[in-house]
Amino acid sequence: MSEFDPLPIDIAQRIDRFCDQFEQSWRADQDPRIEQFLDQWHSDSEYRPLFFEELLRVELDLLRETRDSPSAKHYTLRFPEFTEVIQKVFTEQVEDQDEMVDTFIVNLPKPSYEIPKQIGRYKIQHEIGRGAFGVVYLAEDPQLECLVAIKQLNVSEVAKAAGVARLDASQIVEDLLREARVVARLRQYQGIVAILDVLTTSSGDSVSNVYFVQDYIDGGDLKDLLVQGPVSPFETARILQLVSQAMNNVHEHGIYHRDLKPANIILDINANPFVVDFGLAIDEKLQKGRRGEISGTVPYMAPEQTRGEVHLLDGRADIWALGVILYEMLTRQRPFHGATLFEISENICRSELTPPRTINSQ
Numbered sequence: 001m002s003e004f005d006p007l008p009i010d011i012a013q014r015i016d017r018f019c020d021q022f023e024q025s026w027r028a029d030q031d032p033r034i035e036q037f038l039d040q041w042h043s044d045s046e047y048r049p050l051f052f053e054e055l056l057r058v059e060l061d062l063l064r065e066t067r068d069s070p071s072a073k074h075y076t077l078r079f080p081e082f083t084e085v086i087q088k089v090f091t092e093q094v095e096d097q098d099e100m101v102d103t104f105i106v107n108l109p110k111p112s113y114e115i116p117k118q119i120g121r122y123k124i125q126h127e128i129g130r131g132a133f134g135v136v137y138l139a140e141d142p143q144l145e146c147l148v149a150i151k152q153l154n155v156s157e158v159a160k161a162a163g164v165a166r167l168d169a170s171q172i173v174e175d176l177l178r179e180a181r182v183v184a185r186l187r188q189y190q191g192i193v194a195i196l197d198v199l200t201t202s203s204g205d206s207v208s209n210v211y212f213v214q215d216y217i218d219g220g221d222l223k224d225l226l227v228q229g230p231v232s233p234f235e236t237a238r239i240l241q242l243v244s245q246a247m248n249n250v251h252e253h254g255i256y257h258r259d260l261k262p263a264n265i266i267l268d269i270n271a272n273p274f275v276v277d278f279g280l281a282i283d284e285k286l287q288k289g290r291r292g293e294i295s296g297t298v299p300y301m302a303p304e305q306t307r308g309e310v311h312l313l314d315g316r317a318d319i320w321a322l323g324v325i326l327y328e329m330l331t332r333q334r335p336f337h338g339a340t341l342f343e344i345s346e347n348i349c350r351s352e353l354t355p356p357r358t359i360n361s362q
Contacts, residue, residue, distance in 0.1 A: 011047050018051065019058050026062050028340050030299060033227055034059060034079075036332075053085045060089070078227065119150055119211055120199045134209075138216060141196075148196060151212040180212060182255055183278050191246030193217060193266065193276045217274050222262035225271075226329065233362060235271070236329040243273050244322060250275075251315035258313070260321035261300045262328065298341045298348075299334050300324045306345040331359040 018037055025032035034055045041051050056075065072090040076083050115137070116124055122139040125147075129136045134153040141148050180198045187194040197213035222239070225231060231239075243265060250257065257264075257278060264277045296305055302320035304312050327335045335353050338344035 015047075015051050015054050019054050022055055023058055023062065026059070028338060028344060030334065030337065030344070031223075035227065049082060049085050052079065052082050053089060056086065056089055119152075120197070120213075122148060122150060122213065124150070139213075141213075147216045149214045149216040151214060153210045153212075154208070177210070185253055186250055186255070189246060189249040191242055191272075191274055192250070193274045214276075217266045217268050219266060219268045219271075222265040222267060222273065222325070222329075225267060226262055226332065230332060230360075231329045233330060236326065239265075239267075239271070239273050240322060240326050240329070243275060243325075246273075246275055247315070247318050247322070251318070256313055256315055257318050257321075258305065259296045259300070260318050260325065261297050262325060265325075298344050299336060301345070301348060303349045306348055327353075327356055330356050333359065 018040070022032050022034075022037055034052070037055055038048070038052060041048055072086050075086045079086065115127055118124060119137070119139065121143060122141055125138045125140060127135060128138050128149060134151065137150045137152065139148050139150050140146075177198060180195045183192065183195045186192045194215050195212050196215065199211040199213070201209045201211075243260075247257065247260070255278075257275065259277060260275070264275060266274045266276055268274065298306065300321040302313075302317040305317050305320075324335060336344055336347045336351065338347050
């Protein structure tokens with residue numbers, strides 16, 4: 001098909017419909033994957049590259065809303081058959097910004113953080129990842145002669161998301177430091193990414209950045225593994241058993257994660273799991289004063305969590321999340337769906353669960 005050939009109206013309508021569904025799923029925090037939508041395009045293979053191109057454009061626009069910076073290289077690894085399409089889309093993005101750089105290494109949007117050469121005693125090697133609130137670096141600890149990951153959180157961005165003023169963000173800093181104290185108490189347990197050090201930088205009279213120095217786990221996360229394809233029932237059971245053992249140790253300390261999901265489970269090169277991101281973790285001693293708070297990722301929340309019943313939360317909320325992850329690993333879809341976060345919450349509390357065997361006979 002030439003780019004000058006007119007697009008049949010039924011194909012254009014179909015592409016628009018799929019793209020609308022993809023955007024709605026994304027905004028409902030259902031974590032849609034381009035791969036899943038491509039799997040639904042069974043006919044008219046000549047239009048498949050165009051369908052992928054439109055899905056890619058939608059995803060890039062949505063990611064930029066969160067200030068994520070996707071790279072062309074990431075997509076070429078996932079979709080090698082669409083390398084030319086990816087190059088075309090990213091080239092257009094670069095030209096729009098008047099940036100003349102290699103489209104296979106460019107990250108969009110333009111980074112809002114300069115990559116430092118050193119943070120404290122730690123020598124920065126390169127950036128690992130970037131999100132709405134900060135960035136993660138790979139660094140060398142010259143004292144211990146080992147690699148570490150440094151998670152930089154921009155306090156003003158976190159405060160903005162939390163709806164508090166930049167200069168009134170002291171509570172944000174205290175919450176971030178509380179995460180470090182929580183995880184520091186769990187360092188001796190296998191399967192928990194330890195925090196080794198905490199540093200801060202100041203701007204005027206207030207803290208501008210908080211840095212968590214953590215063990216570096218060489219690997220990807222469970223979310224990446226699920227994107228690659230089905231996980232066998234045996235491997236699913238092995239991974240979830242190790243995560244469950246780690247979380248049992250956490251619960252014995254009266255600490256509940258509250259945001260377990262595939263993106264917060266890192267897999268090392270031997271596919272051994274490590275739980276990260278205890279930013280929403282709540283100590284049993286503190287939870288009674290936080291009635292009505294709703295925090296976490298909705299599709300993985302327990303019913304009492306969606307209702308803001310923090311004073312009732314205990315380790316069972318994390319067990320619920322592990323059940324959702326187990327279901328997703330076995331079926332490649334989440335057990336509860338909806339067009340909006342409210343609808344997902346309602347389904348979590350009220351709808352019947354589709355047996356996994358109905359979706360995956362194995």
